[in-house]
Amino acid sequence: MRTQAVNDAKQLVYKKNSGVMSTLSYNLRGYPFGSVTPYMCDEHGKLYFFISDIAQHTKNLVHDKRMSLTIFDAAQTGDQNEHGRVTIVGDGSLVPAEHAEVLLNKYIALYPEADSYRSAHDFNLWQLDPVRIRYIG
Template sequence: MTHGTAARRFIRAQHYGVLSTISKKLDGYPFGSIVPYILDHEARPIILISTLAEHTKNIDSDHRASLLIHEPSSDVQASARLTLVGNASRLADQFMVKPRYLRYFPQAATYFDTHDFFFYRIEPVNIRFIAGIGNIHWIQAANYQVPQTRLAEHEADIIAHMNQDHVDNLRQYCLCYHSVEALDVAMLGIDYDGFDVRADELILRFEFDEPVSDASEARKALVVMAQKSRL
């Protein structure tokens, strides 16, 4: 596995980070804030932020930003963490990512009632990935991002099919791969590297053995996982 793939898999498994922007009010000082995020199909972070927030004002003034993602641990210095450095800007198409975002963060639906929340995307420039003590790497954006695939156009259909017809498989995935016995399960998203399932109150990440680029490859990978989970 390349360092870029390892970094991408790490960031996909988390859903909150520290957004650092360059303060407009305090003349260039760094400004940090907690934000939830999802990734688009090119593995670029998408955040939903309000025009009233300081970090939004900062980004609109200076696009340079970073997102720090940290693995929960009792020993924070020994656990994995990643800082994605890039340029943040408001998405021109605000409706494209909304359904995907709300599958992960349904509580955000009410934010759109105020008319001042917008999606921003962070375009990676460089990534600092600390996978553990002594396992430290700088990763260029080209070695982190994935090639364009056809999964984005088929994702909604794949999710609907899995959640309507293969709920038992989703429960088996949770039990086999995460030792989680869940009652309420639903696939949230599927991508080049794997997929996410809401299992009761948890969001569980599942990685494919090999990347998938379209609906046919995704189906084959899901069938293989279903067969393994029944052994």
């Protein structure tokens, strides 16, 4: 990836706060399943999600860790294809317990409403470990 494209992709990921998480459906074997979800990006570019065990994408990840997150600069008018987008493909995994509390506090500082989720529906912090990144400017 060109240096400018890498910088543009990073900028897009850092400035946005939600994207379309896609997983492989467990119920409809092999079909993609997408849902809009907020994410947190740390200072190293690692992506985290605070998601419920009862959510469909979590159930999918438990059975198949492959996932992607598509982040895009939404067009207010005109052609959406003229705006940047990045898709990060990789493997989802639970954040190890020894790191989860510190990261969760950062997540809640970013999304204060998520504090109430700590005790509801068994929410957990997940991470996306990238395998490939595709950026279209």
